[in-house]
Amino acid sequence: MDLKTYKDSLARNEPPSGLSPALEALWWDAKGDWDKAHQRAQDEGGARGAWVHAYLHRKQGDPGNARYWYGQARRPPVEDAPLEAEWEEIVRGLLGPK
Numbered sequence: 001m002d003l004k005t006y007k008d009s010l011a012r013n014e015p016p017s018g019l020s021p022a023l024e025a026l027w028w029d030a031k032g033d034w035d036k037a038h039q040r041a042q043d044e045g046g047a048r049g050a051w052v053h054a055y056l057h058r059k060q061g062d063p064g065n066a067r068y069w070y071g072q073a074r075r076p077p078v079e080d081a082p083l084e085a086e087w088e089e090i091v092r093g094l095l096g097p098k
Contacts, residue, residue, distance in 0.1 A: 003092055022048045023094050026087060029056065047073045048094060055090055059083050 001016070006023070009016045015027040025040035034056065041052040054069035058078060070077040078086050 001095060003088070003095060006091060006095065020044060020048065020094065022052045023091065025049075025052045025056070026091055026094070029059070029087065034060065051075055051090055051093070054078075055083075055086055058086070 001019075006016075006027075010027065010030050015024045019027065021040045021044040025037045025044065027037075028034075028040060029037035038053070038056050041049050041056055043049070044052065050069050050072035054066050054073055054075070055078075057063075057066040057069055060066075063077075063079065067077045
């Protein structure tokens with residue numbers, strides 16, 4: 001799946017089948033369901049889940065918790081980039097090279 005296909009899927013009521021929990025978390029976030037996004041990020045585990053988890057806590061306005069999760073993801077904390085830009089960067093990273 002590429003970024004365009006992923007974004008196009010946001011017009012649907014349910015995420016496409018076969019997404020990793022981290023990508024599903026970002027899908028639910030884009031649909032405005034932070035709680036469901038957070039749960040799916042927790043389901044991923046590892047650095048991928050931590051990266052999404054960090055973004056979600058930054059979006060929530062909890063910078064301390066976000067910094068912790070950026071550390072778990074082995075990524076520098078993001079503090080001033082637009083949330084939309086970070087969301088897209090994470091989606092691209094999780095989709096992998098095409």
